[in-house]
Amino acid sequence: MSSRTPIPVTLIPGDGIGPECVAAAQRIVEATGASIEWDEQTAGADVFEKGIASGVPPETMDSIGRTRVALKGPLATPVGFGEKSANVTLRKLYETYANVRPVRELPGVKTPYSGRGVDLIIVRENVEDLYAGIEYMQTPGVAQALKLISVKGSEKIARFAFEYARSEGRTKVACATKSNIMKFSEGTLKRAFERVAPDYPEIEPWHVIVDNCAHQLVKRPEQFEVICTSNMNGDILSDLTSALVGGLGFAPSANIGNEVAIFEAVHGSAPKYAGKNVINPTAVILSAVLMLRYLGLFEEAAAVEHAVFVTMESGTLTGDVVGYDRGTSTTDYTDAIIANLGKRTDTWTIREVKPLHLPELSADTDYVKTTSRAVVGLDVFVESPLSPGELGASLMELSHDTRLSLKMISSRGTKVFPPTGAITDTVDHYRCRFITKENPGDLPDEDVHQLLARISRRHRWMHIEKLQEFDGELGFTRDQGEN
Secondary structure, three states: OOOOOOEEEEEEOOOOOHHHHHHHHHHHHHHOOOOEEEEEOOOOHHHHHOOOOOOOOHHHHHHHHHHOEEEEOOOOOOOOOOOOOHHHHHHHHOOOOEEEEEEEOOOOOOOOOOOOOOEEEEEEEOOOEHHHOOEEEEEOOEEEEOOEOOHHHHHHHHHHHHHHHHHOOOOEEEEEEOOOOOOOHHHHHHHHHHHHHHHOOOOEEEEEEHHHHHHHHHHOHHHOOEEEEOHHHHHHHHHHHHHHOOOHHHOEEEEEOOOOEEEEEOOOOOHHHOOOOOOOOHHHHHHHHHHHHHOOOHHHHHHHHHHHHHHHHOOOOEHHHHOOOOOEOHHHHHHHHHHOOOOOOOOOOOOOOOOOOOOOOOOOOOOOOOOOEEEEEEEEEEEOOOOHHHHHHHHHHHHOOOOEEEEEEEEOOEEEEOOOOOOOOOOOEEEEEEEEOOOOOOOOHHHHHHHHHHHHOOOEEEEEEEEEEEOOEEOOOOOEOOO
16 A cells, blocks of 8 residues: 555544644654544543443544544543443454554663563454453342353454464464363363464464463563463453553554454553643554554554654653653654654664454354254352252252252352362352253253243242253363362
């Protein structure tokens, strides 16, 4: 794509410090000669105040749908109540399934890791996992969040991680999961990663348990090049990695899908610094570098990155690095970068980046096909003030002449009935597992309805899960203490 051809980009200044950071990035991009046609739109706090619950007005959605590319500042979101995050809403509405968060050592920014060559990328799945945001209060004292990880979503992010590594000439991709505990959900990502890896023979794949990954990132971060991980893990690890190189002020990110890409800093809106001309805009500027590369403007992207490094090498640094009484103002820092466009750093490596090839997967909704399946039981989640023994006796009586028999009851993932002899605290939230008695076959819904009707005579139930087998493999886990 020629830089002389106007490229439409949606520009969202954001909240708090967002407008200052975005204005700095916009000025620098324009100074490269890149022909960008900016379409300024709104999202976040002002939109929430107008009563739009998503924080994203129709005009902004229309703009992104038209331009397919957005550069945005941070958006404020109510914490612990009210509306969902407008940031997450934008990522999910446009299936920007890959969140790319690069971190690398920067000139003039002293950290305990200076001189060790930290240069890595977190590739975070961006729309699934706990960030699906599906939560319920199942009893007055027990909350539930659904952790949803699909085979299709896992394969997309795994392929993306390898493709991104290939585009930057990197040689290793690690997959960080908690699959030793969550064998179905996190295990789905691990298995997808292992299926995909042979398609990229020039890149070394390896798996690491995510808590060990965090440990290793603090101990020896230079061993990592690209880390592919799930949504929640990626959110946590990417904040950790930004601290290795100086903080969120230097943490850019890209949200990339097959149709739309949204570029933004990792940091928040920091309202206490807004309007003071002291904020560090580097994260948004480097996000604009990622945007230029996505648009195929590789020369302009490299020019900006070189100029940022030359500026920082010269000692021109903002207050978050050297103290706000001595730091360069936001506008002066921006002016210095513009003045350094065309200069090249001789002491810091700027990668030669190739075009990114996005994975192309089947559009089938039923992405995973099975040859056989059966329902072999039912988990019924019951709210009850009874002890496990009392509840168990009642459920056995209620189900004695149905096709299902009570196998066990658990509380918070630990078996409490029949008793194991262990000492386990309980709450009023029980998972009651029923298994078909004989000739399992496939449990008809009529038998499910009958059991629920029986249970409802005495107990309050709030949720059920069918226990399924797919191609002869169990599609459910056992609780702690269950055989």
